Amino acid sequence: MMNKMELLYEGKAKKVYSTQHPERLVVEYKDDATAFNGQKKGSISGKGIINNQMSNRLMEYLEQKGIPTHFVEELSERETLVKKVTIIPLEVIVRNIAAGSFSKRYGVEEGFVFSEPTIEFSYKNDGLNDPLMNEYHAVSMGLASQQEVETIERYAFAINEILKAFWETCGITLVDFKLEFGRLRDGSIVLADEISPDTSRLWDSKTGEKLDKDRFRRDLGSVEEAYEEVMKRLNEHLQ
Ligand code: TMP
Numbered sequence: 001m002m003n004k005m006e007l008l009y010e011g012k013a014k015k016v017y018s019t020q021h022p023e024r025l026v027v028e029y030k031d032d033a034t035a036f037n038g039q040k041k042g043s044i045s046g047k048g049i050i051n052n053q054m055s056n057r058l059m060e061y062l063e064q065k066g067i068p069t070h071f072v073e074e075l076s077e078r079e080t081l082v083k084k085v086t087i088i089p090l091e092v093i094v095r096n097i098a099a100g101s102f103s104k105r106y107g108v109e110e111g112f113v114f115s116e117p118t119i120e121f122s123y124k125n126d127g128l129n130d131p132l133m134n135e136y137h138a139v140s141m142g143l144a145s146q147q148e149v150e151t152i153e154r155y156a157f158a159i160n161e162i163l164k165a166f167w168e169t170c171g172i173t174l175v176d177f178k179l180e181f182g183r184l185r186d187g188s189i190v191l192a193d194e195i196s197p198d199t200s201r202l203w204d205s206k207t208g209e210k211l212d213k214d215r216f217r218r219d220l221g222s223v224e225e226a227y228e229e230v231m232k233r234l235n236e237h238l239q
Pocket residue numbers: 093099100101102176177178198199200201
């Protein structure tokens with residue numbers, strides 16, 4: 001059994017601990033929720049448990065489909081053992097349908113279905129408000145090599161196809177989501193961080209109802225119920 005040792009990092013939604021194994025970390029999911037770079041603060045009761053379990057189930061599923069991830073083993077309701085990575089400081093956002101910042105930036109109505117999935121990067125830097133960054137900037141700044149950027153894009157679009165098809169079986173439309181990737185000690189790229197309603201937009205396919213963190217961001221109410229509904233459908237459809 002791997003034990004938590006030193007708290008290495010506390011983020012907005014998770015804590016990360018070292019373990020006795022130099023290449024393994026423990027991630028602990030909190031119920032804390034923030035939006036707009038931490039300006040809005042709150043808590044979504046039970047979110048940490050749902051996000052931990054959902055992210056783990058989805059990463060296992062992606063692994064089965066050939067996508068390498070940091071996932072090792074779920075330790076408890078809120079804790080997971082993961083491979084230690086150096087996080088590449090890019091937020092990788094894949095979009096199938098216009099929403100959120102894309103709609104705002106380009107004046108495109110929320111719900112506009114793109115002719116094909118699209119991708120963008122943000123520089124992970126809270127002090128700068130995670131500004132958009134193109135892949136040339138990322139390479140020139142030394143955040144990732146050209147080859148790594150290509151690998152990340154390939155994985156991100158492949159993950160989109162896998163998750164879009166899966167969520168469809170649950171009666172959920174995958175609108176967009178954010179991924180983070182890391183480097184293992186041997187330099188290979190793996191999917192890290194989490195996949196959850198905090199980091200994805202998930203709309204009920206029939207009613208269009210929002211079943212994700214936008215319920216918190218936009219004060220739509222029934223936040224906990226939405227997370228529970230998504231988890232219930234995932235459990236019904238993922239064997
Ligand atoms: P955006 O439309 O606000 O740019 O968000 C795109 C997707 O990325 C959406 O599914 C929410 C997710 N996201 C995060 O996971 N973390 C963030 O800090 C932001 C801004 C968005």
